[in-house]
Amino acid sequence: MAVITYRQALHDTLREEMLRDEDVFLIGEEIGVFEGSYKITAGLLKEFGEKRVRDTPIAEEGFVGAAVGAAMLGLRPVVELMTINFSLIALDQIVNHAAKIYGMFGGQTSVPMVLRTPGGGGQQLGATHSQNIELYYAFVPGLKVVAPSTPADAKALLLASIRDNDPVLFLENLALYNTKGEVPDVVEPAEIGKAKVSKPGTDITIIGYSRMAMVAQQVAEQLQADEGINAEVVDLRSLRPLDRETVVESVRKTGCAVIAEDDWLTYGIGAEIAASISDGAFDYLDAPVRRVAAAEVPLPYAKPLERAALPSAESLTTAVHQTLEAVGRRR
Amino acid sequence: MAQTATRTKPATRGTTKPRRGSVRRGGRFAGESPELLQDYFYEMTLIRRFEERAAQGYTQAKIGGYCHLNLGEEATVVGLMRALRKTDLLFTNYREHGYAIAKGIEPGRVMAELYGRTTGTSKGWGGSMHMFDVEAGLLGGYGIVGGQIPLATGAALAIDYRGGDQVVMCQMGDGTTNIGAFHEALNIAALWNLPVVFVVINNKLGMGTTVDKSSAESELYKRASAYRMHGERVDGNDVLAVRDAASRLVEQARETGRPALLEAVSERLKGHSVVDPAKYRSEESVEQAKQADPVANFRAELIEAGILDEDAAVEIERKAQAEADAAVAFADDSPHPDPSTLFDYTYATPVANDSRRLPADPVF
Numbered sequence: 254m255a256v257i258t259y260r261q262a263l264h265d266t267l268r269e270e271m272l273r274d275e276d277v278f279l280i281g282e283e284i285g286v287f288e289g290s291y292k293i294t295a296g297l298l299k300e301f302g303e304k305r306v307r308d309t310p311i312a313e314e315g316f317v318g319a320a321v322g323a324a325m326l327g328l329r330p331v332v333e334l335m336t337i338n339f340s341l342i343a344l345d346q347i348v349n350h351a352a353k354i355y356g357m358f359g360g361q362t363s364v365p366m367v368l369r370t371p372g373g374g375g376q377q378l379g380a381t382h383s384q385n386i387e388l389y390y391a392f393v394p395g396l397k398v399v400a401p402s403t404p405a406d407a408k409a410l411l412l413a414s415i416r417d418n419d420p421v422l423f424l425e426n427l428a429l430y431n432t433k434g435e436v437p438d439v440v441e442p443a444e445i446g447k448a449k450v451s452k453p454g455t456d457i458t459i460i461g462y463s464r465m466a467m468v469a470q471q472v473a474e475q476l477q478a479d480e481g482i483n484a485e486v487v488d489l490r491s492l493r494p495l496d497r498e499t500v501v502e503s504v505r506k507t508g509c510a511v512i513a514e515d516d517w518l519t520y521g522i523g524a525e526i527a528a529s530i531s532d533g534a535f536d537y538l539d540a541p542v543r544r545v546a547a548a549e550v551p552l553p554y555a556k557p558l559e560r561a562a563l564p565s566a567e568s569l570t571t572a573v574h575q576t577l578e579a580v581g582r583r584r
Numbered sequence: 585m586a587q588t589a590t591r592t593k594p595a596t597r598g599t600t601k602p603r604r605g606s607v608r609r610g611g612r613f614a615g616e617s618p619e620l621l622q623d624y625f626y627e628m629t630l631i632r633r634f635e636e637r638a639a640q641g642y643t644q645a646k647i648g649g650y651c652h653l654n655l656g657e658e659a660t661v662v663g664l665m666r667a668l669r670k671t672d673l674l675f676t677n678y679r680e681h682g683y684a685i686a687k688g689i690e691p692g693r694v695m696a697e698l699y700g701r702t703t704g705t706s707k708g709w710g711g712s713m714h715m716f717d718v719e720a721g722l723l724g725g726y727g728i729v730g731g732q733i734p735l736a737t738g739a740a741l742a743i744d745y746r747g748g749d750q751v752v753m754c755q756m757g758d759g760t761t762n763i764g765a766f767h768e769a770l771n772i773a774a775l776w777n778l779p780v781v782f783v784v785i786n787n788k789l790g791m792g793t794t795v796d797k798s799s800a801e802s803e804l805y806k807r808a809s810a811y812r813m814h815g816e817r818v819d820g821n822d823v824l825a826v827r828d829a830a831s832r833l834v835e836q837a838r839e840t841g842r843p844a845l846l847e848a849v850s851e852r853l854k855g856h857s858v859v860d861p862a863k864y865r866s867e868e869s870v871e872q873a874k875q876a877d878p879v880a881n882f883r884a885e886l887i888e889a890g891i892l893d894e895d896a897a898v899e900i901e902r903k904a905q906a907e908a909d910a911a912v913a914f915a916d917d918s919p920h921p922d923p924s925t926l927f928d929y930t931y932a933t934p935v936a937n938d939s940r941r942l943p944a945d946p947v948f
Contacts, residue, residue: 278745304745310775315768318734319741322675325723326742345765349728350735356929358716358724359707363932394930394939418932446936494937501948533948 254437260430262404263293263369266411267331271301274329277415278305280320281333290335291371291430317343317368321351321420324366329415337372337424338384351420352395365418367411371425373464373515374563380551383559385516387463390422391492397445398492400424402466404434406490409443416442424492426464426515448496450503454485456582457573458503458510460526462489465513465545465564472569484573492522500526501533508539509580511572513564518546539580545572611889612824618891624666624823625886626900628658628879631682633901633908634691638681638698641912642858647698650727651712654682656853659878660785661686663826664848667834668753673721673743675736676755678713679785680725683755688720691907692914701918708921709929730756730763733782737769740778744841751837752780753830759790761804773843774811781833782845785820787852792864808845820850821878851876 257265270277283290285298285308298306309316313334320330334340340347347368355363374383391398397419401407407425414421451466452473461469466488476482485503489496504510510530512523523544530542548562607613613621635655641647654661657679665686668674676683684694689705697704697715705715705722713727723739726732736754743750760766761784773780784804788795796802808815814836818829826848833844851873855862862870886892892900927940941947 310768310771312768312771314765315734315737315772318731318765318769319738319772322735322738322740323742323745324738325735326739328742328745345728345731346734350726350731354724355932357706357710357714359704359709360929360932361706361716361718362723365932397931397935417935444936446938491935491937494935494939496937497947498937529947532946 254435256433257404257436258430259404259407259425259432259434260291260293262408262436263411263425264295266408267294268297268300270412270415271297271305276327277329277331278307279331279333280307280309280316282309282311282335284308284333289333291427293369294333313339313343314346318346318350320366321346321354321364324364324420325354325362327365329365331367331369331415334368334370336382337370337386338382340368340370341386344389347390347396347420347422348393352393355419356395363418364420366420367414367423368420369423369425371427371430373426373428374547374552374559375428377554377556377559379554383552385514385547387422387424387492388516388520388522391495391522393493395420396493397421398424399445399490400463400492401490402429402461402463402470402488404432405436405440406443406449406488408436408440410445410490412440413442413445417445421445424463428464429467432467443490446491446494446496448490448499449488450485450499451488452484452486454483455507456483457577458485458487458500458507459513459569459573460487460489460500460510461513462492462522463515465515465569468564468566468569469513472566472573475566476570476573482573482577495525495529497529497533500529504530504534505537508537509576510542511569511576512542512544513569514544514546515564516547517549518544519549521546540576541579543572543576545569607889607891613889613891616824621886621891622896622900624662625882625892625897626904627662627686628823628882629901629904630691630907631658631661631685632879633904634685634695634911635681637908637912638695639858641695641698646916647712648700649711649713650678651698651858652679652856653854653858654679656851656873656877657785657787657820658682659823659882660820660826660848660850663823664753664755664783664830666827667830668721668751671721672750672834673723673739673752674755675723675732675739675752676725677729677732677757677760678725678727679757680715680755681712684715684717684720684722684725687717687722689715689717689722691911695911695915696918699915699918700920701915702921703914703918730760730765732756733760733765733769736780736782737773737778740773740780740843741776744776744778749838750779751834753783753834754780755783755785757790758784758786758788758795758804759793759798760784761807762798770808770811770813770843770845774813777841778843779837779841780843781830781837782843783830784845784847785850786847787850789852789856789865791856792862805845805847813843813845815845815847817847817849820848821876821881823878823882853877
């Protein structure tokens with residue numbers, strides 16, 4: 254068992270899968286000579302050559318569409334989109350083509366493709382480079398959307414995504430790349446569509462994904478250590494399909510829930526989770542479900558404004574306290 | 585103002601000496617096999633009759649949705665498909681019934697798809713705009729204007745990646761050359777030496793907007809020069825000219841891996857789709873399209889050249905009508921998809937917690 258960064262876990266997985274399967278190739282902006290904007294693909298051009306590590310023009314619709322076409326013929330392209338913000342330029346190829354080709358042709362061909370892309374704010378990148386727009390993709394049947402929060406999950410889910418026969422949007426977060434965690438020497442592919450209880454508990458359920466799952470874990474451990482509050486943390490890991498069962502089962506046990514998400518509140522992922530809790534655990538609820546989400550503004554550049562807009566360990570802790578007070582369980 | 589088509593010279597490829605059993609007299613049929621010419625006439629007529637039956641099926645409400653017909657473009661369709669090997673791959677836009685037939689799919693299966701039946705090319709999931717058949721090499725009709733162009737480029741990338749000798753043909757309409765995907769995909773195909781022939785069917789109308797109102801350079805083949813790609817224009821009403829030009833570009837792509845752009849100038853006999861009465865068209869434009877009717881003109885030419893007599897032409901037309909009628913009968917007799925198969929084609933690799941909820945079902 255080694256302790257490595259999230260970045261290293263992604264790099265190692267890409268390399269191992271390329272060694273394992275000749276059909277796996279990488280395609281995207283700046284992934285070769287430049288070694289990737291976030292250095293996930295460092296060294297891979299040198300090792301595998303231009304055929305399998307393909308630098309593209311700045312033309313997202315063109316190269317994402319080309320990856321979809323190559324996947325239709327059985328190759329396994331792993332696309333790097335420099336940030337999720339640029340995926341909007343390729344939206345037609347992702348939503349109208351990658352997601353639909355298996356269905357609209359009656360299952361005759363599929364699109365075994367992975368779209369890796371980081372999102373998230375907190376780096377003072379301004380409104381167009383700090384978005385959490387995973388909801389746009391999680392809304393679409395035919396796509397799979399995964400959002401791992403730890404290095405071990407990043408590896409297990411990337412393995413599963415590359416070997417999957419459907420288009421998978423693989424969400425990374427800029428804040429996660431340097432985080433560290435234990436990764437077993439041998440990692441099995443994760444089961445896409447399954448959430449994980451990353452910390453069992455009895456007092457309250459905290460639900461998150463990607464960066465906010467990591468923050469939820471830290472907050473839960475802190476609350477346990479400081480106040481003896483025993484929170485259960487559910488890391489969604491997959492936004493489509495969505496594992497409602499694990500969420501509902503947890504809330505039935507704890508009787509209350511806080512959802513932590515980096516995206517905007519209105520219509521966000523948390524809204525869907527809250528509706529699921531209402532559908533499956535209404536009679537078990539002791540308090541209304543709370544959501545901690547980003548402020549509904551285009552994310553500003555100035556540091557104090559950006560900090561105020563994004564959910565944090567402090568805002569999540571406050572929401573947990575308020576919920577526990579409402580149910581009379583705060584010690 | 586509509587562009588005037590320029591007819592390209594007859595084929596320069598191969599020998600000019602008449603083959604055995606070929607037309608010996610001079611003129612544009614010199615060196616052609618009479619059987620092949622009759623075969624082209626049959627296929628063009630079949631597509632014409634098929635599309636007439638499709639229009640009829642639409643008015644009878646047996647066909648729903650949109651229905652874009654190939655009426656007036658039969659010479660282009662047949663000429664292009666004769667330039668491809670069976671193993672070559674074709675991506676088209678939504679106006680693809682004729683292409684599906686000419687690429688080798690049974691007309692019955694094409695009609696069954698229009699009828700939304702399980703025996704259709706996409707098992708009833710696609711309809712008019714989304715036909716597909718791996719064996720015939722039709723990798724799909726696509727409904728979003730230009731959406732197919734990056735896909736075709738990617739298919740050519742896969743062929744190149746594996747060292748295969750197939751060529752990809754990517755068909756589109758004139759309006760498509762103004763969208764970003766066209767330019768991005770042509771640039772990528774040229775940069776990476778991919779074996780794909782882009783074909784623009786210029787019928788001078790993008791729905792109701794004329795090509796000179798939508799394209800700053802309305803001689804569309806010239807756009808190839810921006811990508812250092814060979815571009816060429818051909819008379820889309822001449823099946824032989826289309827076949828010869830397409831054959832040259834396809835074989836060149838096969839040998840060199842270089843992409844090319846072919847513009848076939850054609851006419852649309854009817855509206856954009858079955859429901860479009862084309863009121864925006866001038867009488868002059870409609871008359872010009874009628875005069876250019878490739879099926880009627882090819883028939884007259886074959887008779888004039890002594891390749892067909894009137895009786896033989898009528899016999900071919902009778903056979904084509906019978907095959908179109910048989911396609912309708914096949915579609916009519918085919919089963920509708922069972923609603924229990926609704927969730928069969930969301931994902932190729934099944935995963936945990938995939939929703940199979942029907943509209944009124946509770947979530948839990």
